[in-house]
Structure formats: structure tokens, C-alpha cells
Amino acid sequence: MYFYKVGLGVSESNRQAIHSAICSLVDEEAENFDAFTDTAWLGDINASGDFHTIPEMQPLLERLPFALGEYFEALGVNAEKFQAYISRCWPAYQTVGQEIHLHRHMQSNISGVYYVDVPPESGEFAFYFYDVACEFIPGLFSSDAHAEKGLLKSWNLMRATEVPLVMETDQLILFPSKTLHRVHPSKNYDRPRISIAFDINVTLRSSDKQEAGMPPLDKWQGIDVLSNPS
Numbered sequence: 001m002y003f004y005k006v007g008l009g010v011s012e013s014n015r016q017a018i019h020s021a022i023c024s025l026v027d028e029e030a031e032n033f034d035a036f037t038d039t040a041w042l043g044d045i046n047a048s049g050d051f052h053t054i055p056e057m058q059p060l061l062e063r064l065p066f067a068l069g070e071y072f073e074a075l076g077v078n079a080e081k082f083q084a085y086i087s088r089c090w091p092a093y094q095t096v097g098q099e100i101h102l103h104r105h106m107q108s109n110i111s112g113v114y115y116v117d118v119p120p121e122s123g124e125f126a127f128y129f130y131d132v133a134c135e136f137i138p139g140l141f142s143s144d145a146h147a148e149k150g151l152l153k154s155w156n157l158m159r160a161t162e163v164p165l166v167m168e169t170d171q172l173i174l175f176p177s178k179t180l181h182r183v184h185p186s187k188n189y190d191r192p193r194i195s196i197a198f199d200i201n202v203t204l205r206s207s208d209k210q211e212a213g214m215p216p217l218d219k220w221q222g223i224d225v226l227s228n229p230s
């Protein structure tokens with residue numbers, strides 16, 4: 001299983017409180033909101049990346065550890081050996097015609113998206129794979145021209161370069177941060193598509209005799225990077 005998708009069960013009233021907080025933030029930062037650009041309003045670059053610190057997020061954050069635990073369990077990873085941290089969290093506000101272009105979050109380990117409100121046809125979340133493991137001729141699966149010329153006879157999930165997912169309100173998806181992903185343009189004129197993205201960094205609880213993974217934060221030592229006096 002590549003990703004983990006779950007309904008979090010945040011109550012309607014708690015989700016509405018988060019929704020209102022996001023709309024207020026978009027209003028506050030209105031000078032950074034352009035309804036005519038093709039890119040969604042993204043809180044990390046238009047406001048800040050600490051949306052997890054507001055009190056309205058608490059009901060969601062109380063459920064996040066269990067979702068992470070289920071993801072680790074599904075992957076066969078021993079959760080007791082690791083400590084997870086939210087390192088960045090921000091809302092995304094996407095109106096009709098807007099999309100979120102192909103990207104990945106290289107600075108974190110696990111990324112997640114919680115869906116506060118997903119109106120109909122407001123854009124599919126999709127994973128994208130430049131390098132499909134079973135693509136025995138590079139480019140064979142990624143070009144429509146090859147299919148049109150008869151080299152491919154049917155679509156198959158195993159060779160998919162893009163995997164679109166229909167997400168629903170109150171669902172959370174977790175996936176490796178290194179994975180390329182995007183959100184297709186919204187076609188919904190009535191309501192914005194509103195979601196919250198998380199970046200999660202994972203360290204070992206103990207670095208004794210372990211090579212993989214970051215050591216625990218209490219073993220880190222800060223270095224002030226200085227310039228030599230000239």
C-alpha cells in the first residue's frame with residue numbers, strides 16, 4: 001500500500017470552526033489572494049506554516065496520531081522506534097479554475113492532507129510517477145503517442161504514471177513526502193475546495209546502533225554558521 005486514506009471523524013461543528021479560521025486567514029491575507037491566477041492560495045507561502053498551532057485544529061490533531069499509527073502498521077513499520085513531528089502545516093484554498101501544480105515536499109518524510117470541504121468536481125488529488133518501476137522501455141507508459149500507435153492495448157494501474165484519487169470531506173491522506181503530486185483544476189463555481197496540508201518529520205526514539213533515520217532531537221547540537229572576519 002502506497003498511501004493511507006481514512007475518514008478522521010472530526011465533527012461538523014469542529015470542521016466548521018476550522019473552515020471559518022481558514023476563510024478568515026485568506027481574508028486577512030487578501031493582498032496575496034488572486035482569484036484570477038491558476039494556482040490555489042497556499043497558506044505556507046501566503047501566510048505561515050504553523051496553522052497546526054491554532055486552537056481550532058485541536059480536534060483534528062487529537063486524531064492524527066491514530067491515523068499515523070495505522071499507516072505505520074499497514075507498512076509494517078515499528079512505530080515504537082520512531083517519534084513523529086509536525087514540522088509545517090498550512091491551508092490550501094482553491095477556487096474555480098485553480099489548481100496546485102506538480103510538486104513534492106523534499107524537506108519532510110511523511111506528508112498529509114486533510115479535507116475540510118471538497119465540493120463536487122473541485123479537482124482530483126493525483127500522485128505522479130516519472131519513473132514507473134515496471135516501465136521496461138523508458139517513456140513507454142507516459143506518452144499518449146505510444147498508445148495511439150498501438151503499442152499499448154489497455155490501461156493498467158500497475159503501469160500508471162498518474163494515479164488520481166477522489167477525496168471527500170473529512171478524509172485524511174498520508175503519503176511519503178518525496179512523492180510527486182498535484183491537484184487538478186477545480187470546476188466548481190459555487191464553493192472553494194479547502195484542505196490542510198501537513199509535513200511530518202520522523203526521527204528515531206533512540207539512535208543507538210541505528211543507521212537509518214534521523215537521531216532524536218535531543219542529540220542534535222546547534223551550530224551558528226559564522227563568517228571569518230575579514
Ligand SMILES: [Fe+2]
Nearest residue numbers: 103105181197
Ligand atoms: Fe503538496
